[in-house]
Amino acid sequence: PEVAARIAAGEVVERPVSVVRELLDNAIDAGATRISLAFDDGGLSRIEVSDDGRGIPPGDVELAFERHATSKIASIEDLHRVHTLGFRGEALPSIAAAADVEVLTRARGEPVGVFLALVNGRPVRRMARPAPEGTTITVRDLFARVPARRKFLGSPAAEARAITTLAMHYALAYPGIAFQVVNSGRRILATSGDDDMRHAFAAVYGAEIARQVLEVDDCDGGVAVTGLAAPPSIHRGNRGGISVFVNGRWVQSRPLLFAVVEAYQSQLPVGRFPLAALHLRLPEDDVDVNVHPAKAEVRFRDERRVARALRHAVRAALEAAAP
Numbered sequence: 144p145e146v147a148a149r150i151a152a153g154e155v156v157e158r159p160v161s162v163v164r165e166l167l168d169n170a171i172d173a174g175a176t177r178i179s180l181a182f183d184d185g186g187l188s189r190i191e192v193s194d195d196g197r198g199i200p201p202g203d204v205e206l207a208f209e210r211h212a213t214s215k216i217a218s219i220e221d222l223h224r225v226h227t228l229g230f231r232g233e234a235l236p237s238i239a240a241a242a243d244v245e246v247l248t249r250a251r252g253e254p255v256g257v258f259l260a261l262v263n264g265r266p267v268r269r270m271a272r273p274a275p276e277g278t279t280i281t282v283r284d285l286f287a288r289v290p291a292r293r294k295f296l297g298s299p300a301a302e303a304r305a306i307t308t309l310a311m312h313y314a315l316a317y318p319g320i321a322f323q324v325v326n327s328g329r330r331i332l333a334t335s336g337d338d339d340m341r342h343a344f345a346a347v348y349g350a351e352i353a354r355q356v357l358e359v360d361d362c363d364g365g366v367a368v369t370g371l372a373a374p375p376s377i378h379r380g381n382r383g384g385i386s387v388f389v390n391g392r393w394v395q396s397r398p399l400l401f402a403v404v405e406a407y408q409s410q411l412p413v414g415r416f417p418l419a420a421l422h423l424r425l426p427e428d429d430v431d432v433n434v435h436p437a438k439a440e441v442r443f444r445d446e447r448r449v450a451r452a453l454r455h456a457v458r459a460a461l462e463a464a465a466p
């Protein structure tokens with residue numbers, strides 16, 4: 144692909160974990176109830192995501208890899224009420240510009256699937272192939288042709304940790320989806336998809352912790368907060384065990400993570416952080432989750448109000464449980 148495509152690719156696809164996030168988002172947007180993720184070498188040699196979603200119609204498979212060819216926005220009005228995780232139509236073309244990609248997909252109602260291989264962002268092979276309903280996308284040798292990008296990556300072990308952490312947050316964000324995660328042939332996470340937050344929590348953090356975790360359910364200033372928070376006796380050395388979801392999406396927001404930590408006040412040892420998975424619901428107009436193509440940021444109309452609601456909700460759960 145031309146230089147511009149490669150530069151744009153870097154915006155969306157910074158690291159293996161950003162590829163994983165885009166592929167998981169597409170699977171979720173496709174209505175998947177089961178999602179399998181497998182990766183090798185921290186995602187650098189292979190990332191594969193399979194879903195049982197609605198699949199890509201035979202006539203649209205190549206189109207999915209063309210820039211801005213999203214199927215999710217039909218009109219300008221749609222832009223103001225985006226309910227899907229993706230809508231820019233940038234992820235697949237960016238990934239295909241940075242890696243070799245194969246897709247096997249069968250759309251609902253189609254008798255047979257389509258297999259398509261792309262090299263350098265261009266289709267090189269297409270054939271009909273039997274396939275289960277849904278989509279499997281395989282990404283190989285990420286950044287092999289973009290050595291400048293490789294220099295900025297961590298070790299394969301660090302990239303694998305980042306992918307594992309992302310998968311844990313997604314498993315907690317979508318307890319109604321059965322996730323399976325395999326790192327270098329070893330299964331590291333499996334959730335049932337029975338839509339029970341406590342079961343997802345048990346799959347991620349273990350049954351013993353899930354048994355002790357406290358229910359959070361509170362509404363403050365138009366922000367509803369539900370989820371689970373561990374008692375202060377359970378803690379971690381970093382913030383990685385705090386998951387915050389806004390209108391169903393996992394967000395990375397320092398003020399919101401800080402609000403969760405603050406709720407525990409001085410109940411945690413110095414330098415220790417809680418375990419919690421919290422869903423915030425607020426009017427779509429009060430939040431913008433699409434400010435950055437890499438989905439790293441979220442912006443609120445009134446961030447302090449949201450942080451306060453989160454802090455209150457967690458504090459109320461802790462106080463209700465306190466002896």
Ligand code: ADP
Pocket residue numbers: 165169170172173194196197198199207208212213214215228229230231232233234235236277278
């Ligand atoms: P966006 O998600 O912003 O629309 P992407 O580049 O991520 O853009 O995907 C392009 C298009 O490919 C999507 O709009 C969708 O139509 C199709 N697509 C991608 N992944 C899947 C999937 N797993 N299942 C069904 N359709 C998919």
Ligand code: MG
Pocket residue numbers: 165168169228229230234235
């Ligand atoms: Mg997408």
